[in-house]
Amino acid sequence: MSAPGWVICQYCDALYRARALAPAQLARCASCRAVLGRGGRLDAGRLLALTVAAGIVFVIANASPVITLSAHGQFNHATLLQAVAAMLRGSDAAIGVMVGVTLFVVPLLQIALLAWVLAFARLRRRAPAFVPAMRVLQLIHPWSMTEVLLLGVLVAIVKLSASLSVITGAGTYAIVALTLLITLIAKRDTAALWELGGR
Amino acid sequence: MKVARARDFGLIGCRTCGLANVAAAGSCRRCGTPLAARKPASIGRTWALLLAALLLYIPANVLPVMYTSSLGTGSSSTILGGVVDFWHAGSWGIALVIFVASVAVPTVKFLVIGTLLVSSQRCSSWARLQRTQLYRAIEFIGYWSMLDVIVVALVCSLVQFQFIGTAEPRVGIVFFGLAVVLTMLAAMSFDPRLIWDAPAARRMGEG
Structure with a gap:
């Protein structure tokens, strides 16, 4: 202690x-x-492995379409970033900012900063810029909303499938996996990291 | 059971790393964060954010959040209108989920934060444990209200078909999103330790 x-x-x-x-x-x-x-004790190695997995899944979740729609031979799909970009272009840029920050920027920062801090923790050392990294992690924690995105995707699928045909794919399943992994890594109590070797 | 309070012993728990520090130190020994016994101007800030959120929540519910057009006919829907549509379409589960996230959670949040503020201002000793648990519950559920914002963004970026149909966001969803962000900020600026402070401690402190 x-x-x-x-x-x-x-x-x-x-x-x-x-x-x-x-x-x-x-x-x-x-x-x-x-x-x-x-x-x-905090098992830094195991937590780091989960963080790396979250990073890989994050790439898949953002690279492939979350939902694909088809109607009368026309196909339309959207990745997360395309949805954000569409909002930013329109008159409701504020929505784009909110969605972009809570679903892309914050989860990305969480994964990157945790990986950085944990990689050094595995060697029983404090990472360079440990304190700012931990402070940012704490600050952004309430704004990480991947689990809300998962529910949002489900609601959107139900809403759209009433009139159009909805096709799910790798992106959809990647969001399910990412929600699980982010919950495992970012909701974890990282207080033990502060006790790593001195300043 | 009588519990000792850190303030009475001149100690402050660091808000970043949790370390117990001597109050006179000024900043945390371990992480350098400036020390404050209580969040500064917590009650005033929380009231301001809560009232601003309440104000934005009105246009968020009155104005349409989405406009959809299919085969030449268009219609706008509000948040509650969306819930009613799902209900009539037979998707009762989804209607309930959206109702809880967009209507019930924000309303409960307004009531709970308001209650916490009034009771803390009066230094009430009523149900301290339950009030603290309510605060933790609000912290935990608050962000689920962003559900509708995410759904509108997804649907509008997907439904872009020529001739068949399009969907566009409407200004109501901006008000709604901002109201949710402000209630989250209000919850964060409230200091739950005020629930436990005795009137004497409050007068000595910054209040």
């Missing part, structure tokens, strides 16, 4: 003496029940 031996709850300011936790043990705040810490 951290050097001075105190743990402070970020939700209610309760103060506790730090205690070593056994693997799979969970420390909860006595007054507001927030999770204060988890036992067990």
Whole structure:
């Protein structure tokens, strides 16, 4: 645990003496029940492997069409970035910005920064620019919306299949996989990374 | 059970890395983040963001969010209109999902953040545990409201057929998206530790 031996709850300011936790043990705040810490060492190697997998799936999810539509012999498809670009060109550029940031920029940054920090953590070292990287990760965390995209794709498929024929493909399945992987890597408690070797 | 509070011992938990620091230090020993006992001007900022979100949520519901035309006839739909259309088409599950994400979640968020603000301003000791849990719930569900924005973006970029049909976004969805972003910012600017502060601590602090 951290050097001075105190743990402070970020939700209610309760103060506790730090205690070593056994693997799979969970420390909860006595007054507001927030999770204060988890036992067990962070397995940087495994987390890095998942992050690299997320990076590969991210490329597939963005390179292939999310949905393809066909109607009377005409085909139309859209990748995520094409959807963003279409919004940015139109009169509702604000929508393009919101969608582009939450579905492309933030997940990409999360994957890249986590890979950077974890690659060094595997060698029990702090990455160069560790503190800014961790700060950015914390700042962008609430704005990562891949799981909402998955639900959005499902809603769009139901909506469109009423009048047109909808074709799903690699891009659609890549979003399912990406949602799982991002949940595994980015929603993980990375507090243990702060305890890596000094400044 | 009596729980000690960090502030009473002159300690501050770093908001970036969580390390316990001596309040007099000014910045975190481990990561250099400036230390603040409570988020600055939390109540005022949260009220401002919440009211702005509430204001934008009105045009978001009144104005159309999407315009669709097929074979020469066009129609605009609002958020609630979209829910009703799904319901009539027999897709009750999808209607429910959109209703929850676009109407129920934002409404609950407005009510919960408003309640948290009023009760914290009055230094109420009522249901502190439950209020903190409500705050965590709001943090967790808030971003699902972006669902409709994503659906409109997907549908509009896909439905671009000559003669057969096109779909275009309408300004209502911009108001809706901005309202969601503002409620998220409001939740982030609220400091849940204010729920637990005693009136004496508040007067000494920045409030």
